[in-house]
Amino acid sequence: MGYSEATKRFLLAAKHAEINALKRLLANCQVVNSISVFIHQLQKERGTSNIFLASRCERFTKQRTEQILQSVLAEDFLRSQFKTQYLIGHDTADNMRLLNSISIALQGMDNLPVLRHKIDSLAISPLNSSQAYCRLVAGLLNVVFEAADVASDPAITRILVAMFNFMQGKEYTGQERAWGAIGFAETHFNQELCERLEQLQVAQRNCFQIFLEFASQSDKQLWLELETSTPMKSIEQMRNMIRKLVDGSPISAEISEVWYEVATQRINQMHVMEESIAETLVNLANKRVKQASAELCHHNKRLKMFANLTESDDSSFSMLFDSAMPGLRGAENLSELDLDASNKLNVSHSFYDLLRDQSKHIKKMADELNDVKRALTEQKTIDRARLLMMEQLKLSEAEAYRLLQKRAMDNNIRIAEMADLIVKATSSNQSAIYKAKLQQMSM
């Protein structure tokens, strides 16, 4: 047969490993789905709580009670998902970073009753309450990011990256709603508040741009329709109005309700879309599990067939001359000398064929995955550069980000490229080279 039992077992083990990874990925996608539902409820709870606090218990008491009920339902469902997907059996739970991010998110959720109690008794300002909800949402979004980062399938990873950026964009939209509401409630805007709103708009655009890079054609279409829908047009009008109020001119507090209403309409539209992306995600993961399982069946059938064949030794022997098989890395292979031997290779329907097909499949997946993960790596690099700048230049988070943005613009490169240079200049083996490069740039 030209191959040993062990060789066959490793070929099958690789396929089993792929299936197991896809099953874990499916579990992660289901969890991401539940997280998106819970975040949506938290965003609504943040809004009603703000109005409740700002009105000193006068308004939204009933709405808030009802909303908390909804939040608790979504939270319970998410908690049960966490348990069944990761804690029952230990085969599914193998990623340190994902599990740790869940622990952080859960610890935040454990504190929700305390937060609600403080709101009940007006023992917290609307600002601090908002802040706490924001951090809770950020902790949950971090779980989605880790789920995308550990994903091993390029097609699923693409949608996870799109989903993560969509969810984050939606959260910035929610924050814009909250800050806008504060301005209208106070009957005037100032420069600081206007700048903050502009920044939130930039952050939304960044997120949705990455979303569009990775979204499916139909999701892109849906998004473009959303961008030209009535709520979006109303928001643009009110954004323009706010820009003109930067000098502190007064505005009627009643507009607050209009602002809140249209922003909520938009966020609800986003949530509908989010649900559709989540559905695509879970369906695709299911499909990929089935596909890989069918491939395993096919492998087994072909292997049974080969066992009954008596191949000539030469056909599988020729693999030792096949330049499609892995060669040495990072330098030339010197293998083209023997093209004769390699051209003889034409062993159709052999075990070696199977092995070669699987290797090509794995190589293709790894390359595609690499390309998709660039987007995640860039987001991680921007985070790292920002932290480094905060430490070294004693800047706040926002100052560091603005400086990073400015330096990238001044040098006509993307933020991610600027961040990469800064990180490399600090921690890479070629740090001297990158330090020199940075010094040459306009700063």
Add this chain to the structure above:
Amino acid sequence: MGYSEATKRFLLAAKHAEINALKRLLANCQVVNSISVFIHQLQKERGTSNIFLASRCERFTKQRTEQILQSVLAEDFLRSQFKTQYLIGHDTADNMRLLNSISIALQGMDNLPVLRHKIDSLAISPLNSSQAYCRLVAGLLNVVFEAADVASDPAITRILVAMFNFMQGKEYTGQERAWGAIGFAETHFNQELCERLEQLQVAQRNCFQIFLEFASQSDKQLWLELETSTPMKSIEQMRNMIRKLVDGSPISAEISEVWYEVATQRINQMHVMEESIAETLVNLANKRVKQASAELCHHNKRLKMFANLTESDDSSFSMLFDSAMPGLRGAENLSELDLDASNKLNVSHSFYDLLRDQSKHIKKMADELNDVKRALTEQKTIDRARLLMMEQLKLSEAEAYRLLQKRAMDNNIRIAEMADLIVKATSSNQSAIYKAKLQQMSM
């Protein structure tokens, strides 16, 4: 207590996942060790087989028989390692790419008896025999590369990257020995052969340069001693001699034995060093498993302690205002507004402390791992760029690599950077940008 049972379980699950990953890594390190032993035997078998073939069974008959015995012993040990580490139990076997690379290496090993039989009966040329052994070694080195690529611990990954590059450099040294021996045996060198030898020397330098970047201080020291030892000096002298023979001047065939002898001394020195790196590797992996297990014990002790404490709710509640916890990605957090709340955070020896420590530990590991993996990513990118150039420009493997090298030199950038541009221009989302960049460069 301020945290739920589930939160605690996920904190512990993350630690368990770390320990499991380290145990798998330890298994991989042991396999890498066995691979290095087997490759060393295959390199010797390639050498003796060449002389046996070139002398048409007159020389090295006994040496070759003895050498095959050694190779078979090393192969049997490696095969048993593969089985015990990856096929018994399924918990350890979870990486598709690693398992597939083992299947490829095994299929090559399955064909060793056929290859030996062809050599016995002089049914293969020395060139083709060499070629087959080279591909076998390349398949095994690919397993080492995958083992480095799946590693999750930065310190261990560093040594795996150093080890992989050392092993690959040693293989190029072995190939230089083989090609040099052919020249001396034929009593003259030509330009093609001289170029090939130069390329192999460049390839060695590239490998050992990466090795030096990642090796421990003591391994670096060992290597520098090797570089100034007697065999290396003799090799440099003979390399100079060969360079002068490029015009085809005749040289006594007897020098072949001297060349073979000093090159073998050098390769044996390298093998001793390889064994020492492998030992460091296995020791470090063992140490890291013990360390992480001790950390888990410590976690459990602290958790028992917390269970008996009655913390005020506020201390863990303050996590919702802690900017050290994950925030939104790729844009500013807007969280510095509430520095007051965040400064209040001073809950020593609490559950939240434990969670924060573990998160810092994981973040640090992930960042460091990212830096070490750059080297591997660069090697993969060079491979991809070379394949793309082979396809698009219809070049051979060697031509593609030389063109890549030349373009990098002409533009004064590293090969890896040139390769990255080529890959991005083909497959990234910003391909148009990178295509334009390539067009601006001198080609």
